[in-house]
Amino acid sequence: MSIQINGKVLETDEEGYIQALDEWSPEVAEYMAKEDDCDLTENHWEVINFLRDYYDEYQVAPAVRVLTKAIGKRLGKDKGNSKYLYQLFPYGPAKQACRYAGLPKPTGCV
Amino acid sequence: MSILHTVNKSPFEKNSLETCLRIAMEGSSVLFIEDGVYGAVDGTSLNGKLSDAGNRLKFYALGPDLKARGLSENSVMNCVEVVDYDGFVDLVVRHDATYACL
């Protein structure tokens, strides 16, 4: 499978995660969000950018429990809870946000 | 508590047996399987190490793996008991956990 962004074809796996992580650009997230009928706000971007930093540092896409905890530490308690994160990413904060962020599917998600 | 350690690599190629002897505690067992059975053979340079560990550990070797390699009950050290597949299962059941030292 693949998606096309700015005339460039990006390979994805069968669940829509891009294959080559260095091909990511913010347009990838915008494109995927549009497909899901989701408007990306500053709050979404905060999580997406957090995930990209996290992956860069640890080379792993965090499981949802870990993401929630880590967001709480970085962005405060009012954001480090599943209610807030599920409101932003109703398909599952780890899965959906990681896909937008151009990361692999989180380890531990079956 | 007792652990069944299985060793499936030749001690002349890998250090699995040595590692296993280093960490195996009193009352545990070592089962030689696959290429690991070479470690149980009598007359090798490893016999001393096995004898030293023999008073705290029990040694077993899997018969079918010996046979496949042209070895038999007579080829292994006296402290090694040869078991068949049923014996293997019994050993797993008799110990609290199994550690496959690869």
Place this chain on the structure above:
Amino acid sequence: MEEIPEEYEGGIVKKFMYVNRRAPHGTIYAQESLEVVLVGAAFDQEVSIVFMDDGVYQILKDQDTSAIGTKNFSKTFRALEMYDVEKLYVERESMQARGISEDDLNVPVEVITSEEIGRLMEQHDVILSF
């Protein structure tokens, strides 16, 4: 799976020990082991990780795989704490044999002897070998 279903909460927790004895980049063992650890941790199991023999090379500092085109999963060991995997053990004898000291490692560990590993092993329900 995103969340652990309610009916499993407070369910059976087993003690898992992962024993890593292979160097990191020549074979897939080390990376696969780490993957299994992360999956296990997502299911709220109790996890200890032991590094012995060439496994101690997995947590050496300053690994940089960019030029061999593979993932630098040595960084991921630093994330384990957030997965509530806090018990990392290294065998003293293996470190000594390889001239490695605690300062050479990229993650906090407890250095213990072979005998202590043997005793620790007996306290676990499942021992996985990589």
